[in-house]
Amino acid sequence: MTQSTKSATDAAGGYVTDIPYLFRYHRELNPAIHALMITGEGRTPAFRPHGALTYLELGCGFGLSTLVHAAGNPAGRYIGVDFIPQHIATAKGLAAAAGVTNVEFIELSFADLAHHPLPDCDVIAAQGVWSWVDAANRDLIIRFVEKKLRSGGVFYVSYNALPALAPIIPAREIMWSAFRNAAGPTSVKIDAALARVREVMAANSTYLTDNPRASQMLERALQSSPNYLAHEYFNATWDAFYHADVANSLRPAGMSYLASAHILSNMDRANLTPDTEQLLAKIADRTERETLRDYFLVPEFRRDIFVRNLAPAVNMDATLFAMKFAGLANPTDVDSIAGITLLGEIKPPRAIAEAILRALMRGPASADDLANASECRGIGRAELYDVLVVLTAMGAAEPAAPEATLTARKAIADRLNPVLWNYAIHGDTISVNLSPVTGGGIAVPQVDQVFLLARYRGEDPVAFLQRTFGANVEGDLAAGYTHFLGYRLPLLQRLGIA
Ligand SMILES: C[S@@+](CC[C@H](N)C(=O)[O-])C[C@H]1O[C@@H](n2cnc3c(N)ncnc32)[C@H](O)[C@@H]1O
Structure with missing residues (x-):
C-alpha cells in the first residue's frame, strides 16, 4: 500500500468512497415526526418542527431527506455533511436548481467536525451511519452530539440491531x-x-x-x-448492536431513549402478545426493557430517537388532540391500509379510519376538529387521535405543517418538485415529492412523477410517457393516465404537490 492510499483509507475509517450511494428519503428524519413522538411520550418539544430550528444530518449522502425537510420548513436552518465529494456536489446542485436557500451541504469528514464552525443544533440525525463506521468515528459522533446538541434536542440514530441480525x-x-x-x-x-x-x-x-x-x-x-x-x-465495519449498547454509549452525553421514529414499532398492541406485554411491564429499567423487547419484535434495523435532558412525562392530551394531520390516502383506499408486524397484518379500525380520511379530504384536521366533523359524529377525541396515529404509522396520514405559512412552502414546493420529477424520468431513485401541506416528503411513484412533469411542461402526458420510456412501458397508457386523473391527482392536489 502506498503512503497516499494508506492515509486516504485511514481518513475514511475503512468506509468505501469510490462509489456513490443512492437517493434515499427517510420520513423518520423529519423533525415533525420527532415532535409528534416527543409529545406522544408526554413532553413538550424544545423546538418547533416548523419554526426556526437548526437541524444537522451527519453522513447525509445525496442529502435528499435534508433538502426536502429544509424546503418544507423555510424558517429552519438545515445542514447536511458528508465526506464523499460527489454526494455533496449533487446535493448542492439540487438545492441550487430548486432555489432552496435555507440548506447548506458541507463536504466534511466526522474527524473534521470539531474543526469546522457549526451551530448548536435542535436535531442531529445519523441515518445509515452508526453500524457502518468504525468505533473511532462513532466516538467522534458522540463527541459532536455532546458539544452541539441543545438541551431538549433530538439525536436520531439508526443501526443494525441485535439479536435479529x-x-x-x-x-x-x-x-x-x-x-x-x-x-x-x-x-x-x-x-x-x-x-x-x-x-x-x-x-x-x-x-x-x-x-x-x-x-x-x-x-x-x-x-x-x-x-x-x-x-x-462493503465498508470495513458492519456492526450490529443491542439497543443497550447504543443507549449506554450515549448516556454520558445526557441522552435518554424516547421512542422509535418508526411509529408502528412503538405500538405494543400491534407487536406483542398480552403475555409478552406483561413480562416486559415487570422490567423497570427502560434500557433493559427496550433491549429485551427486541427479542420479541426482532427488528433488523432500529431507528431510535434520543432526547438530551429528557424531562419527566406529563399528560399532553390537550396538545395531542389539537395537532393537525393531513390525509395521505383516499377514503376508498381504506382496505389496503395496513402495517405488517410479527403478529401479522394490522389494520386500522375500518369505519373510523374511513370517516377520518373522508373528513381529511377537506384539509388537515386535529382530533378536536374531527370530533365536530359530520363524518366522525359519535367518535370520541381520544379514539380519533389514536386512529390518526395508527394511520400515520401506516403511511396514510402525516402531521400537517401550519396553515399560516402554507403559501411560502407552496412556492418552494413548486420549484423543488419539478427538479425531482426531472430526476425521476432519468431513472434515478427519487420516489418522493415535497408536500407543502405536511412540510415533508410524500412517496410518489415514478410514473406519476412523469405525468406531473408532462403536465408541468404543457405536454401530452401519455405521449410524453411513451416517448420517455419507449418499449419499456407496458399496458394501456391512456387508461393509466385516466386512472391517475380520477384517483391519484386529486390526492396530490390536496397535498399541494400538483
Ligand atoms: C449509507 S449512507 C446513508 C446516507 C443518508 N444518510 C441516507 O440515509 O440516505 C452513509 C453516509 O455516511 C457517509 N460517511 C461515512 N463515514 C463518514 C465520515 N467519516 N465522515 C463523513 N461522512 C461519512 C458516507 O459518505 C455515506 O454518504
Whole structure:
C-alpha cells in the first residue's frame, strides 16, 4: 500500500468512497415526526418542527431527506455533511436548481467536525451511519452530539440491531472476505464477492440451509445495485448492536431513549402478545426493557430517537388532540391500509379510519376538529387521535405543517418538485415529492412523477410517457393516465404537490 492510499483509507475509517450511494428519503428524519413522538411520550418539544430550528444530518449522502425537510420548513436552518465529494456536489446542485436557500451541504469528514464552525443544533440525525463506521468515528459522533446538541434536542440514530441480525452476520462475512481478498476498484471487488455468494449458494452450504434468513439476505444482495451493496455491506465495519449498547454509549452525553421514529414499532398492541406485554411491564429499567423487547419484535434495523435532558412525562392530551394531520390516502383506499408486524397484518379500525380520511379530504384536521366533523359524529377525541396515529404509522396520514405559512412552502414546493420529477424520468431513485401541506416528503411513484412533469411542461402526458420510456412501458397508457386523473391527482392536489 502506498503512503497516499494508506492515509486516504485511514481518513475514511475503512468506509468505501469510490462509489456513490443512492437517493434515499427517510420520513423518520423529519423533525415533525420527532415532535409528534416527543409529545406522544408526554413532553413538550424544545423546538418547533416548523419554526426556526437548526437541524444537522451527519453522513447525509445525496442529502435528499435534508433538502426536502429544509424546503418544507423555510424558517429552519438545515445542514447536511458528508465526506464523499460527489454526494455533496449533487446535493448542492439540487438545492441550487430548486432555489432552496435555507440548506447548506458541507463536504466534511466526522474527524473534521470539531474543526469546522457549526451551530448548536435542535436535531442531529445519523441515518445509515452508526453500524457502518468504525468505533473511532462513532466516538467522534458522540463527541459532536455532546458539544452541539441543545438541551431538549433530538439525536436520531439508526443501526443494525441485535439479536435479529445475529444469524446474518456470518453471511455478510462470506461477501466481505471475498471482497477484501479481491483487487481493483470497489465495483470489481463487489463482483468477486457476488460470484463467491453464487458459488456458496450453489454448493448448498449447511450454514445457509440452517439459517434461511441469511440465505434470503444473500438472495437480496444478488439482486441489489452495486451502489447499495457498496455502502451496505462493503465498508470495513458492519456492526450490529443491542439497543443497550447504543443507549449506554450515549448516556454520558445526557441522552435518554424516547421512542422509535418508526411509529408502528412503538405500538405494543400491534407487536406483542398480552403475555409478552406483561413480562416486559415487570422490567423497570427502560434500557433493559427496550433491549429485551427486541427479542420479541426482532427488528433488523432500529431507528431510535434520543432526547438530551429528557424531562419527566406529563399528560399532553390537550396538545395531542389539537395537532393537525393531513390525509395521505383516499377514503376508498381504506382496505389496503395496513402495517405488517410479527403478529401479522394490522389494520386500522375500518369505519373510523374511513370517516377520518373522508373528513381529511377537506384539509388537515386535529382530533378536536374531527370530533365536530359530520363524518366522525359519535367518535370520541381520544379514539380519533389514536386512529390518526395508527394511520400515520401506516403511511396514510402525516402531521400537517401550519396553515399560516402554507403559501411560502407552496412556492418552494413548486420549484423543488419539478427538479425531482426531472430526476425521476432519468431513472434515478427519487420516489418522493415535497408536500407543502405536511412540510415533508410524500412517496410518489415514478410514473406519476412523469405525468406531473408532462403536465408541468404543457405536454401530452401519455405521449410524453411513451416517448420517455419507449418499449419499456407496458399496458394501456391512456387508461393509466385516466386512472391517475380520477384517483391519484386529486390526492396530490390536496397535498399541494400538483
Ligand atoms: C449509507 S449512507 C446513508 C446516507 C443518508 N444518510 C441516507 O440515509 O440516505 C452513509 C453516509 O455516511 C457517509 N460517511 C461515512 N463515514 C463518514 C465520515 N467519516 N465522515 C463523513 N461522512 C461519512 C458516507 O459518505 C455515506 O454518504
